[in-house]
Amino acid sequence: MGRMTHLWFWFLVVAATIPCSAMEFPEGTPERALVDILTASKPETVEKHLPESIRTAMRTLSASERSTCEQKLLVGKTIQAQGSQVEVPEDGHALLVRQSGESGESAELRVQRELIGGADAVLQLVLATGDRNNEEALVWMRFEQGEWRVTEVQWLGFRSSRLVVDDPAFVEQFRRPAQKEEETSAINVLHTLHWALMLYAGRYPESGLPDDLAVLGHPDAPPSEASDEEGEFSDHDLSSADHAGLVDNNMAANQFESDGYVFRYELRSGGPEGEYFVIARPKGHGEVATRSFYLDQSGRIRGTEENRDPTVDDDPVE
Numbered sequence: 034m035g036r037m038t039h040l041w042f043w044f045l046v047v048a049a050t051i052p053c054s055a056m057e058f059p060e061g062t063p064e065r066a067l068v069d070i071l072t073a074s075k076p077e078t079v080e081k082h083l084p085e086s087i088r089t090a091m092r093t094l095s096a097s098e099r100s101t102c103e104q105k106l107l108v109g110k111t112i113q114a115q116g117s118q119v120e121v122p123e124d125g126h127a128l129l130v131r132q133s134g135e136s137g138e139s140a141e142l143r144v145q146r147e148l149i150g151g152a153d154a155v156l157q158l159v160l161a162t163g164d165r166n167n168e169e170a171l172v173w174m175r176f177e178q179g180e181w182r183v184t185e186v187q188w189l190g191f192r193s194s195r196l197v198v199d200d201p202a203f204v205e206q207f208r209r210p211a212q213k214e215e216e217t218s219a220i221n222v223l224h225t226l227h228w229a230l231m232l233y234a235g236r237y238p239e240s241g242l243p244d245d246l247a248v249l250g251h252p253d254a255p256p257s258e259a260s261d262e263e264g265e266f267s268d269h270d271l272s273s274a275d276h277a278g279l280v281d282n283n284m285a286a287n288q289f290e291s292d293g294y295v296f297r298y299e300l301r302s303g304g305p306e307g308e309y310f311v312i313a314r315p316k317g318h319g320e321v322a323t324r325s326f327y328l329d330q331s332g333r334i335r336g337t338e339e340n341r342d343p344t345v346d347d348d349p350v351e
Contacts, residue, residue, distance in 0.1 A: 063154045063174045064128070064144060066181035068121070071129060076103040083198060084175070084182050090204040102207040128158075138163070145169075152176040175199075215322040218292040219313045220350065222284065223328045226298070226311055229279035230330075234305050237274040242307035242330075244300045250285030252276035293321055312342055326350065 066082050073079045080088055094102060118132045127141040146157040153175055160168040173185040184199040197203070229249050234242050243249070252271035272278040283289060287298045294313045301308040310329040315322040318340040327335045327343035335347040 061181075063147065063149070063156055063172075063181045066174065066183070067128060067156070067172070070183070071121075073107065076106050079106045081180055082182050084184055085177055087198060087203055090201060094204070094207055098207045098210065101210060102204075105207075127161075154181065212322050215293040215315070216324050219294040219296075219322070219326055220334060222291055222294070222296065223311060223313060223326060223334055225280060226284065226296075227328060227330075227332050229277075230309065231332075232279060233277050234307070236277065238305045240274045241304040242300060242302075242309055244303065246280075246287055246298050247285050248275055249277050249279045250282040251278045290316065293317075310345075314342070324350075 070079050070082050080091065083091075091099065091102060119129055121127075121129050127143045130139060130141050132139045140163075141161045143159050143161060144156055145159050148155045153173070156172045156174070158170045158172060160170075162168075169189045171187045171189065172183060173187075174181045175184050176182075184197075186196045186198070188194050226246075230242060233240075233249060240248075252273070253276070284291065284296075289296055293316055295316055297312045297314075299310055301310065308330050310327060313326040313328075315325065318325075323338050324336045325339075325341070325343045327345060327347060329345060334350045335343055335345065336350045337343045337347045
């Protein structure tokens with residue numbers, strides 16, 4: 034679910050370990066909605082506290098995508114496997130208390146403040162961890178069709194960040210995971226190539242940008258010719274303008290394949306201030322990945338969903 038931080042992790046993951054005493058929280062309150070999420074043993078219990086627009090979008094996921102989504106919503110088994118015990122205290126001083134089986138450390142999730150205005154509510158939560166710095170978050174909720182639903186979570190402090198639940202991106206992150214994995218891998222390869230080309234041109238200004246990516250690969254020599262103190266092969270000792278050792282050798286070619294993509298490199302002009310471009314296209318457009326990517330010396334990656342070579346005029350990839 035993207036970068037899921039500590040407090041949101043608690044909202045969605047500690048499910049099956051909380052006893053029925055959680056039912057002490059009054060019906061129809063934001064706190065009870067959070068407890069419902071925390072005590073859920075079925076994904077539909079969590080889903081009823083998500084915005085209706087998000088629930089509707091989730092119904093459009095494929096079976097495998099829906100399964101992935103539900104696993105993200107209910108990962109209490111992970112917490113249990115780590116040996117932590119979680120319970121709701123009877124005196125109600127916290128939403129829940131977690132006791133770590135290995136370290137014996139405990140943490141409490143508390144509601145510090147609550148503001149309700151009509152159909153909207155904001156809860157300030159704190160995760161208290163003893164002597165260490167506490168973590169705080171604001172949780173926005175909306176009363177919709179008889180249920181309080183989480184719409185946004187914002188973490189405060191040094192690592193400030195937001196999770197907007199009431200946003201189509203919340204569901205889109207689960208759609209076509211294999212496609213996204215291939216496309217993300219292709220983008221990472223392009224970033225690696227750009228870094229290697231810029232470093233090569235700076236390290237070997239007399240050569241500048243190469244016309245053959247083979248020079249970015251690792252030198253091929255036996256350990257007897259170059260070794261470190263432990264007798265292991267050292268690329269650094271043998272690196273040169275012909276074998277710079279900047280990328281894996283399977284990428285050191287003007288055309289190569291990686292994770293479902295075909296990459297093609299072309300040099301437009303040489304020298305330290307030269308120009309180049311790299312095109313990355315799926316081996317079978319639409320079979321898994323659909324986007325093709327274009328990279329040049331600017332470092333900016335552009336892409337297109339169309340089944341063609343991408344160009345510098347296509348939209349930037351964010």
